[in-house]
Amino acid sequence: MKQLYFDFIDSLRSIDKVVLVFVLMQFTKAVGFLPFFPDFIGHVVMLSMSMYVIFKMDGFSVKMLTILLYMIFNILNCSPNGIFNPWLRFALFVVLLIAVSPLVQSKYLRVLRRDMLNAVLWIASVLSVLSFFCRFLGINFMLGITNSDYNTAGTFAGLFVQSMMLGPVAGISTVFLAYQAYVSEIKTTKKWYLAASLACFAAVAFSASRSALLATITGVTFMLMKAINDGQKFFKILASIWIIASLTFPIWGSALDGIIEKNNNNIIAGKSFYSREKKWNARITEFKSNPMFGIGFSSVNPQLDEVGVGGTVEPGSSWLAILSMSGIIGCGLFLMIFWNGYNACNQLYDPDDALLLGLLILFAVHMIAEGYVFAAGSFLCFLLWLIVGCCIDRKYEY
Template sequence: MRGLTRIFPLPLSPFQLSKADKGLMLLSFTLAFCELFNILGFSTFKINNVLMACLMAVSSLIYGLFRGARFNGLYILYFVYLFINVALTNPPAVFQSWLRLGLFVVLLLCVAPVLQNKAMRKFRMQCFKYVMLLGVPLSVISFACYFLGINFIWSDFSHDVTVGGVFSGLFQNSMLLGPVSAVSSCYSFWAYYNTKSKWWIVLFVLCIGVCMFSSSRSAVYGAAVGCMSIMLFANRGTGKRIRQMLVVGIVACATFPLWQGALTGINQKNAANELMGEYGSRTEKFEARIEEFGSSPVFGVGFAAINPHGRDAYNPRTGVVEPGSSWLAVLSMTGVLGFMFMLAIYVNAFFAAKRCASEYGALFAGLIAYLAFHELFEGYMLAAGSALCFISWLIIGVASDLKYAETD
């Protein structure tokens, strides 16, 4: 890690480690590695979600509960509400709501700011660094794979352009490549913005390029939202913000012929969806979530569940659903009360990052802006077994921790 920072310099981060934190580094790396390994297209097996939950529980016990961590009251109230939600709504057994809620709670205990002490804040920051240490190279290698004709996309996703792009690089499908490369793009852009190292601008171009190759519209637009937000929050002077945004806009327009070809997959996806007469199945999913919310606006239809007799489909064997939108899923599954809790969590994390004097404040404020946008169109916010859910709550966790950056 130290050798890499000489080649790819970064600002000094809060929550610095000491020689006594080797165990913390190993555990955080193991967790980050396992999460990303599970979404690689060439991996021949998947690490079981229960084993991942055990790893997270061990981390929470060792660095949280055993070291006298304080509980975050907002999250405890949220957990209590979710348990009441499942008890009152009693979703059909096929959705395994109790099991999924248990996994969700374990995930948040580990990577969200539920347990507060110095050790847990170090653990979350280090885990995020390792996610980026792995995510950026995986994105860059996937960029090279595009030109080498290497594509590890799983067969279920390899033909239908209306479901996702047909290129996924090292990942199982394009809807995983897109978000990982989008977060990597934001991280690389922030690193270049703060260090002016030529290496980081090269990595940014490669990461945003492969994000375009993934044909994930929400990831590409979300990356743009994230990068512009980073630039906005990194500058305190209004005049400097406007000048830099104008420069970025002019450069983007001037170089459009160079990167226009990378948008081919997105254009094909749009054309295919319009030809089918529906702007993607996502529209139907949005309508299904709105109908479910209308049928039970206070408590929703139940955590990790949908209306089994509604218009949306689900896997009858596993109970897995694709809600189409995280924010609408929170509304339909947990009702207006659950939505208010989630909104409070995001607002608190955003302002904790925005008010942080460290350079990392702008990074995490920008990443939360990216998440808030991307999760309008992708439904992983409550999906504890998803690597995207893990990354999103890790971002929220570190962003919220930044309120302690000066005191730690």
Template sequence: MSERVYFLIRAFSLLFVTILLLSNSFFFDLSAIYYAVIFGLVLIHFFLSTNALKSLDSMLVFFLLACLLSIALNNVPSFFQPYSRLFVFAGVVFLLTNIVESKPFNLFRELVFKYLIQFNLWICVLSVVLMVLGIHEGRKIDEYNNLRPDFAGLYRHSMVLSAMCGIATLSVFHFLRVYRTKVLRILLILAAIISFIGLIQSGSRAAIAGFFLAALVYFYILYRNRLHKFLTILFVFVFSIVVTFPLWEKNASFVLSKFETKSSDLQYGSRDIKWTQRMEEFSSSPIMGIGFASVDIHGQDDFNPENGIIEPGTSWLAVLSMTGVIGFLIFLIINYRAVFYLIKNSVNETNVFLLSILILILFYMLFEGIVFASGTLLCACYWLLLGRINIQKNNYSK
């Protein structure tokens, strides 16, 4: 690969990460620009990869076909815009996953993942610091013109910040294993503490539980042959949280109230209703589902008939209800092979880091419908992570 092509791909990766983060920020809505950038970059990378395309990933191709057939074989209401949404989703998959492989594509994905991890850490830290300093409160106004209790920081929604703070904290764990400079390690420890405060402050129970599960797996794999050290780290971590609880109890008031009242993290209706609705939709069309990016308009779940926006309440059951058992089985295989590879090759610390992020997102997807939400940051993170894992697999197998 020439230096010119490398420079272009580096510039494109920075452009993409910048637009992605701005389009999901507290202040901007650059969705239209984001979609244009996606398809522009797909076309450019195909041009750069002329005669250099290595392969197609059959499972990802079959998954897109299952999504397409779920629309074609169902009478999906037009206001859901299923074909338009599938077109955008396919663009995300082609750009960020390993559905198409070439050196330009893989380099782009590797750089995007690197920059996204780094920029996200800064955003999460700044979100908390700006809140503490009183510069940016990070809370939005609800439909009743009241200040929402959940903390969104510099991101558009608290649910986004919570998951991204979890990823940021896991990233610091990995950086602490890589960097040995004393000053840098002190700064990283401070960044981990601040990111963890952001995770608690944003108030997503799914993200908090997913983070603890991911952190447990991360440290267990790293120290599985040194059980005493693993138990020591676990004890110190739990002890630190308990001892310092009075210091951050105020910041945890929102999430604690949610545990007490069992309120939902979602905007529309309760999660129980959404899960029940997804299963009812699956029962009505178990083979091919009810259609990509749609819900049963006669069901209990809310949707916006003007723009077709839905909140499925879970990614796993959304795949099941929308694409049926065929799409769901393919989706399971896609995730199984990623998890299996990372666990099998967990002697590599980068693999352990990637596994921890994947566990957090997969758990989070039990409670949030991000998998088909093409314009969202977490959707991009998930599909990009699968692409990054495949790059790791290719590099590690050489």
């Protein structure tokens, strides 16, 4: 455990302080015990980071720029309702992409993004492991829930502000620490990393997020498959994991109680995904109304779905949001970006590519049931585009 602590400290010490401050500011949106800052402050910090990035750039990614140009056309063509503030939200989205995505390029910025992701992964891992212990200590920072009230499915968030935040963040931590366990050459350290990864996986289960659990399992699977790079050895390890998990299920099976309870409640209500079905149907109906271009950036049909204060929306799925808001053309452009990220990592054989591939796949799966892809003020949106950026950056190493 001491080695894990030293690795964490050494990793943060090697990171540019500007990057570290920026990353910590992003965590204030996700962590319950950190001070709350108004959205305006967050936007100023993001804008400052994007300006810093612009001064360090050598050029643009043509494919990312094409997406932004299309979104401008999309807003002009679809004229979404002003209640959604489409131009303001688009401006914030552009600022986020400049700060963390592969939109702007230079060797310095590629290193900066990797340092940024490294800081995020270490900090997220520490918070996720601690959240595992919080479950047994009665500590719960979920908004609107008292510290000891986590016996109802979906009400435990540990050190995070929402259970739906704990799930994916603990998921990426599971992948990261499992990767560290795999590449570590010190047997004792390997065991500690594995234990920490299992604690994060348990934290995913405690969040009762089915999408996060499925995404985590898929992400770890792809990470190991890429890292091992030997089909026969991979299936042997996978089979061993399943056998051990099955034999020890009576010990850890209770961790899934929240997920089972949530699933049963939805089945009683009518469908296994009752909580998402209405939003998914709304996105499909919106897409059908204008399949080529969608209904407009960051907007929904108010007659089909709820609109929050200031025009905020919860699409219920990032992939369906891309399809309903930007149409077939926009969806094709976004799929091209994700494919480029996947392809860049899959073609290389540096050990870190296995980690990036696992993280990208985790988000690709998680996006099926969570709609944050355009939510520039969201921590998960920041994390998504940072990972996409780091994946695509790998093609410049060919």
